[in-house]
Amino acid sequence: MTSTPPAPISPADLPIRRLTLADLPACLDLSADRSWPREEHKWRLLLTAGQGYGIDAPPGDPAGGLIACLVVTSYAADHRAIGMVLVAERHARRGIGRRLMRHALAECAPAAVFLTATDNGRPLYEQLGFKSVGAITTLRGPFTGTLPAAPGSTVRPATAADLPGILAYDLPIFGADRTELLTRLPSFADHILVAEAPGGGLAGYGASWPNVTTTVIGPVLADDLATAQALIAELAARAPLPVRFDVDDRHRELAAWLRASGLTGDSRCALMVLGAPDLPGDATRRFAPYSVALG
CATH class of the missing domain: 3.40.630.30 (Gcn5-related N-acetyltransferase (GNAT))
Incomplete structure (x- = not known):
């Protein structure tokens, strides 16, 4: 009927x-x-x-x-x-x-506003004044990869004592204060890892969390690609479900490595901003969002 x-x-x-x-x-x-x-x-x-x-x-x-x-x-x-x-x-x-x-x-x-837009939503956002500043591709699948090279840092599970360091590390890279979200990460994520630099201090951190049929890897922030790969590989090894990873077009080498490691997909969203020339922070060290709904 x-x-x-x-x-x-x-x-x-x-x-x-x-x-x-x-x-x-x-x-x-x-x-x-x-x-x-x-x-x-x-x-x-x-x-x-x-x-x-x-x-x-x-x-x-x-x-x-x-x-x-x-x-x-x-x-x-x-x-x-x-x-x-x-x-x-x-x-x-x-x-x-x-x-x-x-x-x-x-x-x-x-305040400046950012979002990710599907092809269906993008015309509305453009009419409202948003400008496209890039795109992300969602990849999924069982992770089969290995590290291409030693990252030079030590990856280990995070502890409560690491939270102040994570907050301090995150702020200049993300470019905005997301203390409210990051303090919720221990109860939201299945795993949180940190990468310690050889001379001390953080060289990166990453997390993974459950989402229906996949384990989402994100956020991932790191000093360099090798450290990001080390965090991602360890998080993927701990994932009980196929992995989901949202990769920015600005990280083409990471995307190629993820595809060579078993992940596939062509679902894309535009990164859009209103009231600022680009997303805040340092995109070269921001390897995965917390979620596409959050940045």
């Missing part, structure tokens, strides 16, 4: 509200509506470390529930990330996503 499409309604008439962790089931249902996986572990982090915004179904919509959402993650006063932008299929292409994005951008101002 074919359902009757909901009656047209002006997006301006739909109230926007702040989401809480109580909205987790509704966010998962909306993800499933758009054929996204039900990523409960990730959504729980996003709704507690960030601020979700949503629009509920209007009166007369027989399906009800949440019909649009996104999450804003704040990095101190200067930067914001927007992720998980979703509109229910039955309400798509009616301006609802645009209304929600405009609301979020007003809440973010005057």
Whole structure:
């Protein structure tokens, strides 16, 4: 039986509200509506470390529930990330996503905002003023690789005593203060590793976390490619599921090594920024995001 499409309604008439962790089931249902996986572990982090915004179904919509959402993650006063932008299929292409994005951008101002965009979402973001500054490719599969060379640093599991060092190492490389997210990493990730430089101090760190059918490797920050590879290989060796890795186009040698190590894929997203010339930080030492929704 074919359902009757909901009656047209002006997006301006739909109230926007702040989401809480109580909205987790509704966010998962909306993800499933758009054929996204039900990523409960990730959504729980996003709704507690960030601020979700949503629009509920209007009166007369027989399906009800949440019909649009996104999450804003704040990095101190200067930067914001927007992720998980979703509109229910039955309400798509009616301006609802645009209304929600405009609301979020007003809440973010005057901070610079970055996001990753699919081909479907990119035209809207361009109309809102975002500029493309690069792209990432998502690779997946069982990791079969080995290290091409000794990294010159020692990789070991992180301890609680490493957290201040990780925060200090992360700030100039990521380019914005993400203390709120990184202090949640021990409870979110399956594994956190650090790379110690021969002369002492950190030369990098990385983490992996579970996400439905894959183990996501990220964030990974390191002084050089060899150290990043050492962290990635060790995290992949500990992964109980096939690996997912989101690799920036600026790391072509890393991408080639990952593909030679068994990972495949051609799903791509654009990296986009509003209010700044590029993503903050040092891209040469930023090898994997925490998540594409977070940077």
